[in-house]
Amino acid sequence: MKSVIELQEIFNNYLAEQSFEKQPKELYEPFNYILSLGGKRMRPIMVLLGCEMFSNKGETALSQAIAIELFHNFSLIHDDIMDNAPMRRGKPTVHEKYNKNVGILSGDVMLIYAYEYLLCNSGVKTEQLVQLFNKTAIEVCEGQQLDMNFENEMYVSVNDYLKMIELKTAVLLGSALKMGSIIGGAKEQDAQKIYEVGRLLGIAFQLQDDLLDSFGDVKKFGKQLGGDIIQNKKTILLIEAIENASTEQRNQLITWLEKKNFDPKEKVNSIMDLYYQLNIQDIVEKKMLKYYNEALTNLDEIDIPEINKSGLRRFAELLLVRES
Amino acid sequence: MKSVIELQEIFNNYLAEQSFEKQPKELYEPFNYILSLGGKRMRPIMVLLGCEMFSNKGETALSQAIAIELFHNFSLIHDDIMDNAPMRRGKPTVHEKYNKNVGILSGDVMLIYAYEYLLCNSGVKTEQLVQLFNKTAIEVCEGQQLDMNFENEMYVSVNDYLKMIELKTAVLLGSALKMGSIIGGAKEQDAQKIYEVGRLLGIAFQLQDDLLDSFGDVKKFGKQLGGDIIQNKKTILLIEAIENASTEQRNQLITWLEKKNFDPKEKVNSIMDLYYQLNIQDIVEKKMLKYYNEALTNLDEIDIPEINKSGLRRFAELLLVRES
Numbered sequence: 258m259k260s261v262i263e264l265q266e267i268f269n270n271y272l273a274e275q276s277f278e279k280q281p282k283e284l285y286e287p288f289n290y291i292l293s294l295g296g297k298r299m300r301p302i303m304v305l306l307g308c309e310m311f312s313n314k315g316e317t318a319l320s321q322a323i324a325i326e327l328f329h330n331f332s333l334i335h336d337d338i339m340d341n342a343p344m345r346r347g348k349p350t351v352h353e354k355y356n357k358n359v360g361i362l363s364g365d366v367m368l369i370y371a372y373e374y375l376l377c378n379s380g381v382k383t384e385q386l387v388q389l390f391n392k393t394a395i396e397v398c399e400g401q402q403l404d405m406n407f408e409n410e411m412y413v414s415v416n417d418y419l420k421m422i423e424l425k426t427a428v429l430l431g432s433a434l435k436m437g438s439i440i441g442g443a444k445e446q447d448a449q450k451i452y453e454v455g456r457l458l459g460i461a462f463q464l465q466d467d468l469l470d471s472f473g474d475v476k477k478f479g480k481q482l483g484g485d486i487i488q489n490k491k492t493i494l495l496i497e498a499i500e501n502a503s504t505e506q507r508n509q510l511i512t513w514l515e516k517k518n519f520d521p522k523e524k525v526n527s528i529m530d531l532y533y534q535l536n537i538q539d540i541v542e543k544k545m546l547k548y549y550n551e552a553l554t555n556l557d558e559i560d561i562p563e564i565n566k567s568g569l570r571r572f573a574e575l576l577l578v579r580e581s
Numbered sequence: 582m583k584s585v586i587e588l589q590e591i592f593n594n595y596l597a598e599q600s601f602e603k604q605p606k607e608l609y610e611p612f613n614y615i616l617s618l619g620g621k622r623m624r625p626i627m628v629l630l631g632c633e634m635f636s637n638k639g640e641t642a643l644s645q646a647i648a649i650e651l652f653h654n655f656s657l658i659h660d661d662i663m664d665n666a667p668m669r670r671g672k673p674t675v676h677e678k679y680n681k682n683v684g685i686l687s688g689d690v691m692l693i694y695a696y697e698y699l700l701c702n703s704g705v706k707t708e709q710l711v712q713l714f715n716k717t718a719i720e721v722c723e724g725q726q727l728d729m730n731f732e733n734e735m736y737v738s739v740n741d742y743l744k745m746i747e748l749k750t751a752v753l754l755g756s757a758l759k760m761g762s763i764i765g766g767a768k769e770q771d772a773q774k775i776y777e778v779g780r781l782l783g784i785a786f787q788l789q790d791d792l793l794d795s796f797g798d799v800k801k802f803g804k805q806l807g808g809d810i811i812q813n814k815k816t817i818l819l820i821e822a823i824e825n826a827s828t829e830q831r832n833q834l835i836t837w838l839e840k841k842n843f844d845p846k847e848k849v850n851s852i853m854d855l856y857y858q859l860n861i862q863d864i865v866e867k868k869m870l871k872y873y874n875e876a877l878t879n880l881d882e883i884d885i886p887e888i889n890k891s892g893l894r895r896f897a898e899l900l901l902v903r904e905s
Contacts, residue, residue, distance in 0.1 A: 283729075361663060365722055
């Protein structure tokens with residue numbers, strides 16, 4: 258049973274071997290650019306891990322791991338255009354570095370290449386893999402649309418928010434693990450269980466992300482805290498705060514949300530103050546742990562030796578016990 | 582052997598049965614909108630025709646015909662954003678009617694659905710179909726990039742232009758016919774020949790398109806002539822004109838291309854005058870016929886009864902002997 262670190266190295270070596278140096282260069286340069294920005298490669302490693310758990314041969318899912326990483330990067334390029342985001346991982350986003358048209362088109366090509374890798378060496382499991390991939394890809398786009406819709410809505414319910422992050426973020430993690438497990442020969446029931454592990458961890462991961470933006474350790478988080486607060490981003494913190502606030506507290510919150518001119522520091526401090534009064538950190542941490550524990554329950558129920566689960570257990574810890 | 586008209590009806594009925602009325606509606610409304618704009622459904626009919634020719638069962642390729650139509654519409658939505666085009670088939674483009682973000686995201690989902698249909702009921706031929714589809718899809722994107730690059734280049738050679746339209750337009754027609762033929766059970770050699778038929782017809786079709794914009798019959802063409810001229814679009818007419826012009830004529834052309842303020846009618850008349858002097862219509866018509874005849878030569882060589890070729894022969898005529 259290979260460790261997460263070993264699988265990560267196997268993936269990075271394979272990725273480095275792939276060549277996207279094609280013509281016209283305007284189309285392919287952004288490929289190499291966004292892939293070079295790095296990131297934790299969480300999703301492709303989950304593909305390899307899902308495969309390794311059931312077969313001890315994680316590397317047989319390398320093509321599909323690339324497919325998932327390309328899909329993820331395609332969605333980052335297009336989302337960054339839609340969100341008008343200037344920076345990604347501390348560097349200019351693709352549309353900032355090149356232009357929007359290049360971003361749209363190279364994203365499109367990246368999605369096509371994702372299918373190219375998905376179906377490479379997939380053997381008899383093609384149909385299953387494509388169905389899973391298509392379903393997931395469509396859900397991720399639906400999640401992004403819901404997220405954009407939320408920007409224009411004053412109130413978003415906790416359930417609507419959870420549905421959105423499930424689609425936008427969590428299903429891809431579930432799908433990554435399940436895809437690997439299918440290639441590794443998992444029984445259908447186990448493949449479904451591992452999908453649940455990934456999906457539930459994904460929701461916990463996103464809740465953690467929201468928490469870190471307000472309650473993280475500045476030094477370890479690596480960016481200014483409170484960015485979400487300044488932008489009125491509808492995070493689980495804000496949604497829970499609005500739901501739990503007294504009339505007076507709700508009015509205070511809304512006043513801040515509607516202010517056009519403000520001192521960012523004062524806004525962050527005032528809203529954080531309300532978060533403390535309302536015990537938001539605690540509420541969200543409990544919610545996050547609920548999903549985390551549910552994920553582990555599903556992992557327990559998978560019918561493979563305990564030793565084969567240790568990698569994913571460790572991975573889940575790393576995912577949640579993080580500071581950035 | 583079903584006729585083109587029968588295949589068209591079969592396709593339109595099947596398309597009407599497909600439901601894209603899903604949530605969130607922001608994402609799926611543009612699907613129904615762009616598909617409702619109609620068009621000749623040239624590409625999906627070519628899929629059915631390719632299948633019919635080899636099997637007399639064109640309808641077995643219906644899923645793949647939808648896949649090709651969805652891919653084509655995905656590329657229209659994204660191209661219209663990139664080209665800043667306000668109108669498509671006399672109606673507002675998707676990003677004009679909704680907004681750019683909706684255009685990007687619903688285009689993405691449409692591409693994913695294209696794969697969903699492509700692999701539906703594809704049986705044992707999945708790998709072949711996916712390879713062909715991916716190769717073609719990538720080429721179409723490369724063609725769009727080349728087309729965008731041309732906007733910033735003063736001189737484009739005839740060969741570069743032909744390469745661009747081959748990628749942006751022609752390979753999809755070749756691929757549509759070939760995809761149908763594969764499903765219809767064509768031998769590899771015949772599938773390759775029918776691909777060539779489509780590719781060559783596609784080049785001829787695009788040259789015809791360029792011709793019609795300047796030399797069409799206004800009433801039948803349905804839009805003002807000379808739109809390409811006003812926009813300095815690098816069409817085969819302009820490229821041939823620059824290549825064949827005397828120094829004086831070239832200077833006249835360049836003066837018009839560089840003018841920022843002009844009376845559109847005067848510009849169209851002046852450049853048309855140069856086109857007449859240089860015999861551009863004749864030069865391009867000859868070139869177009871060369872591709873058309875080459876297409877027919879390839880069709881002749883396909884190893885099926887003559888009667889089975891009559892539909893495609895008729896289709897090729899309709900494609901080229903048109904006024905809009």
